[in-house]
Amino acid sequence: MIEPKIGAARIEAAEPLVEVSIPRLYAYHRALRAAQGAGKRTITSHGLAAMLGHTIASTQIRKDLSALRPLGRRGHGYAIDPLVDQLAWVLGLEHDWRIAIVGFGYLGRAFAGFITARERRFNVTAIFDRAPSVVGQRWQGIVVRDVAEMERTLADAGCNIAVIAVPAEAAQECAQRVADLGIRAILNFAPMPLDLRGAVIVRNIDLAGEMAILTHRLSLEAL
Amino acid sequence: MIEPKIGAARIEAAEPLVEVSIPRLYAYHRALRAAQGAGKRTITSHGLAAMLGHTIASTQIRKDLSALRPLGRRGHGYAIDPLVDQLAWVLGLEHDWRIAIVGFGYLGRAFAGFITARERRFNVTAIFDRAPSVVGQRWQGIVVRDVAEMERTLADAGCNIAVIAVPAEAAQECAQRVADLGIRAILNFAPMPLDLRGAVIVRNIDLAGEMAILTHRLSLEAL
DNA sequence: GACTGTGAATACCTTCACAGCA
DNA sequence: TGCTGTGAAGGTATTCACAGTC
Numbered sequence: 001m002i003e004p005k006i007g008a009a010r011i012e013a014a015e016p017l018v019e020v021s022i023p024r025l026y027a028y029h030r031a032l033r034a035a036q037g038a039g040k041r042t043i044t045s046h047g048l049a050a051m052l053g054h055t056i057a058s059t060q061i062r063k064d065l066s067a068l069r070p071l072g073r074r075g076h077g078y079a080i081d082p083l084v085d086q087l088a089w090v091l092g093l094e095h096d097w098r099i100a101i102v103g104f105g106y107l108g109r110a111f112a113g114f115i116t117a118r119e120r121r122f123n124v125t126a127i128f129d130r131a132p133s134v135v136g137q138r139w140q141g142i143v144v145r146d147v148a149e150m151e152r153t154l155a156d157a158g159c160n161i162a163v164i165a166v167p168a169e170a171a172q173e174c175a176q177r178v179a180d181l182g183i184r185a186i187l188n189f190a191p192m193p194l195d196l197r198g199a200v201i202v203r204n205i206d207l208a209g210e211m212a213i214l215t216h217r218l219s220l221e222a223l
Numbered sequence: 224m225i226e227p228k229i230g231a232a233r234i235e236a237a238e239p240l241v242e243v244s245i246p247r248l249y250a251y252h253r254a255l256r257a258a259q260g261a262g263k264r265t266i267t268s269h270g271l272a273a274m275l276g277h278t279i280a281s282t283q284i285r286k287d288l289s290a291l292r293p294l295g296r297r298g299h300g301y302a303i304d305p306l307v308d309q310l311a312w313v314l315g316l317e318h319d320w321r322i323a324i325v326g327f328g329y330l331g332r333a334f335a336g337f338i339t340a341r342e343r344r345f346n347v348t349a350i351f352d353r354a355p356s357v358v359g360q361r362w363q364g365i366v367v368r369d370v371a372e373m374e375r376t377l378a379d380a381g382c383n384i385a386v387i388a389v390p391a392e393a394a395q396e397c398a399q400r401v402a403d404l405g406i407r408a409i410l411n412f413a414p415m416p417l418d419l420r421g422a423v424i425v426r427n428i429d430l431a432g433e434m435a436i437l438t439h440r441l442s443l444e445a446l
Numbered sequence: 447g448a449c450t451g452t453g454a455a456t457a458c459c460t461t462c463a464c465a466g467c468a
Numbered sequence: 469t470g471c472t473g474t475g476a477a478g479g480t481a482t483t484c485a486c487a488g489t490c
């Protein structure tokens with residue numbers, strides 16, 4: 001266990017957060033903002049679980065939240081406002097993030113729209129595609145550039161996250177190139193595991209894999 | 224441990240497969256089809272790991288594959304053809320699947336195109352949207368119907384999987400309605416956990432949650 | 447009494463080490 | 469020797485049970 005730094009300038013996690021908990025913390029954050037909007041000042045772990053459709057157990061919520069720093073009051077619940085702030089802090093949601101979309105087909109467009117609508121501090125600042133018909137188009141004022149020009153133009157956009165939404169064959173090359181250009185975090189939609197040298201954080205969105213879980217389980221039931 | 228049914232009509236898993244392994248098995252299947260296409264007849268667990276960019280350890284691959292039924296030959300590796308068949312079988316990829324897309328914005332379109340391109344046996348047979356400008360459009364010959372008509376038209380399409388790609392506010396209602404109409408499996412893109420009564424298999428694609436993992440880790444590094 | 451925080455127990459998943467076999 | 473298959477070990481995540489606090 002790590003000793004909490006009492007004198008830390010800003011709230012800080014008491015223990016290093018485990019990765020699996022992060023999407024849950026993000027879900028709490030979203031639900032709590034909704035509660036905030038509805039004028040609530042306080043919430044219990046059970047109340048939060050109910051807001052999340054009981055897809056997460058209240059003990060899981062308490063465990064997750066206790067990893068931040070004791071924020072609840074026994075017998076009362078959690079004060080929502082400081083909890084929202086704390087969650088935004090640990091999730092990195094208080095920074096602005098500049099996102100490069102590589103591959104601007106339906107998937108790239110869908111992601112760009114989705115994520116900018118969801119988080120105000122997520123900004124798409126560069127878009128690349130290979131198709132001549134797409135290059136030169138604009139999206140929210142951003143001109144789609146040719147992937148071939150990535151080396152010249154990506155640095156100017158000051159991106160810290162890249163989203164790879166290109167066909168499988170092109171994914172590895174695109175990912176390595178953005179990594180070489182200094183991007184430290186990649187969200188990969190290509191059904192193709194990336195192997196990158198260097199300390200790049202990669203998360204894969206495995207759409208077909210998720211479908212396979214459904215078809216596997218459905219065909220089990222059919223027996 | 225479960226006793227393998229020796230006399231089973233078709234190859235069958237020796238042990239119940241754990242859910243986490245399914246997307247991996249699907250990745251193996253894809254890689255092996257590629258190897259097949261390249262004319263290879265046999266592969267080792269190390270060779271497969273290399274094809275997957277060493278994102279999965281070879282011991283993990285052997286563990287996963289050994290859960291199916293011994294298919295490898297010690298000292299030689301795996302014969303690719305029967306392995307591909309066996310994987311297709313356990314993943315349910317030998318059936319045809321009929322998919323309903325609920326919400327035909329960029330995300331719905333992206334998913335429809337992506338998944339039908341990837342697996343020949345995944346068919347989109349019904350599409351619904353709420354926006355009058357979208358209703359009546361065609362995609363690959365399928366007419367987009369009004370979500371309000373779902374009760375009348377979904378049954379005809381014979382779908383067994385629904386993809387929820389609607390805004391968060393509408394997700395719960397749409398999901399419950401498709402479940403009430405007999406759909407047993409849902410892939411949910413809405414950032415909103417669904418709680419459904421009845422035995423419906425739900426998988427969530429949490430795009431914002433994945434982004435939160437990236438922003439969390441990037442902001443850790445910045446310290 | 448109500449609810450959080452947390453050690454202990456459990457379940458789960460992955461990695462290791464090596465036996466078994468061609 | 470080369471590689472699979474697998475029990476054992478290790479590590480990680482979740483659930484339980486309850487002590488602690490308001």
